[in-house]
Amino acid sequence: MRVFNFAAGPATLPVQVLEQVRAELLDWQGSGASVMEVSHRGKAFMAMAQESEALLRELLEVPAHYKVLFLQGGASAQFAAVPLNLARADSTVDYLNTGHWSLKALREAQRFTGRVNIAADEAASNYSTVPAPQALRLTPGAAYLHYTPNETIGGVEFPYIPKTGSVPLVADMSSTLLSRPLEVEKFGLIYAGAQKNLGPAGLVVVIVREDLTGRARPGTPAVWDYHAMAQESSLLNTPATFAWYVAGLVLRWLKAQGGLGAMAAHNRAKAQLLYDTIDSSGFYRNPVALNCRSWMNVPFTLPDPRLDEPFLAGARDAGLANLAGHRSVGGMRASLYNAMPLAGVEALVAFMRDFSRRHG
Numbered sequence: 001m002r003v004f005n006f007a008a009g010p011a012t013l014p015v016q017v018l019e020q021v022r023a024e025l026l027d028w029q030g031s032g033a034s035v036m037e038v039s040h041r042g043k044a045f046m047a048m049a050q051e052s053e054a055l056l057r058e059l060l061e062v063p064a065h066y067k068v069l070f071l072q073g074g075a076s077a078q079f080a081a082v083p084l085n086l087a088r089a090d091s092t093v094d095y096l097n098t099g100h101w102s103l104k105a106l107r108e109a110q111r112f113t114g115r116v117n118i119a120a121d122e123a124a125s126n127y128s129t130v131p132a133p134q135a136l137r138l139t140p141g142a143a144y145l146h147y148t149p150n151e152t153i154g155g156v157e158f159p160y161i162p163k164t165g166s167v168p169l170v171a172d173m174s175s176t177l178l179s180r181p182l183e184v185e186k187f188g189l190i191y192a193g194a195q196k197n198l199g200p201a202g203l204v205v206v207i208v209r210e211d212l213t214g215r216a217r218p219g220t221p222a223v224w225d226y227h228a229m230a231q232e233s234s235l236l237n238t239p240a241t242f243a244w245y246v247a248g249l250v251l252r253w254l255k256a257q258g259g260l261g262a263m264a265a266h267n268r269a270k271a272q273l274l275y276d277t278i279d280s281s282g283f284y285r286n287p288v289a290l291n292c293r294s295w296m297n298v299p300f301t302l303p304d305p306r307l308d309e310p311f312l313a314g315a316r317d318a319g320l321a322n323l324a325g326h327r328s329v330g331g332m333r334a335s336l337y338n339a340m341p342l343a344g345v346e347a348l349v350a351f352m353r354d355f356s357r358r359h360g
Contacts, residue, residue, distance in 0.1 A: 003321040040235060071206055096145070097120065097122060101174075129292060176295075179263060188209050189209065202240040
């Protein structure tokens with residue numbers, strides 16, 4: 001029996017997609033072989049790759065002057081690739097520090113650029129807040145501003161898009177891409193690991209404005225050079241073929257669900273149900289400021305840490321998996337990505353209400 005999987009990533013995938021993968025695993029498109037066993041330069045795979053890009057462009061309404069890349073190495077590889085492509089060794093770059101992943105990104109940038117200006121730092125709130133728009137200490141003429149719209153571990157989400165003028169805005173959207181409509185043109189570059197809302201781990205999508213390509217500094221590995229990869233349609237080297245194929249199926253599934261407007265309504269309803277349950281319980285607590293609660297990742301604590309293990313054990317028995325918070329913060333965390341059905345959240349809140357009655 002499948003469980004309701006609340007993992008933060010690799011995360012749950014649509015059942016319909018998994019069933020199609022199972023059906024095609026030994027014989028993809030009549031080839032007599034798996035998609036993992038065919039040439040990435042063959043006509044069938046290249047047609048699949050082109051369809052995937054077209055679907056992503058359609059769902060996000062990506063303007064024609066942006067390149068879409070399907071790369072390897074996950075989002076963490078982009079922590080280095082971004083400064084290597086967009087900044088010189090003596091450049092100043094701006095970073096917003098709002099949690100675990102933005103901090104990792106800025107520390108990686110410190111290895112490649114002359115000055116990383118921390119334009120906002122939310123460490124004092126234990127990363128339970130985001131900075132006010134007017135509080136950003138931006139550098140005129142910075143090579144770019146980098147931020148993480150949704151912090152997967154802390155459950156903090158920006159309710160606004162920073163305004164940067166002529167400075168390119170760079171966003172790590174691993175936890176939010178495809179969860180709602182997005183104005184791509186407000187960004188210079190977007191990157192996202194696939195293992196939240198798009199597909200299996202190992203694939204990362206990069207959406208980059210064309211004028212920001214062709215700037216990679218000397219010595220940048222070709223597989224991290226956006227211009228080089230765009231010139232080869234992301235096929236300069238052997239790509240993550242299976243992950244790309246599954247991502248294509250997820251994109252088809254998203255379109256069949258009604259697109260990103262429908263996904264936004266679906267995701268908002270799931271998050272609201274869980275937050276309402278937490279707030280009205282008098283038992284559970286969410287640590288994040290009300291104005292920046294994430295739709296995708298909902299952390300919560302119990303009144304006594306000694307109840308954590310009984311809660312997790314009972315949840316597992318009820319078919320609710322992977323609810324433990326990240327090891328760095330503890331507590332609980334429910335990730336509500338696109339493929340999590342409303343029924344899963346309903347089952348979770350029913351269990352939470354019963355548990356609080358028995359232990360409150």
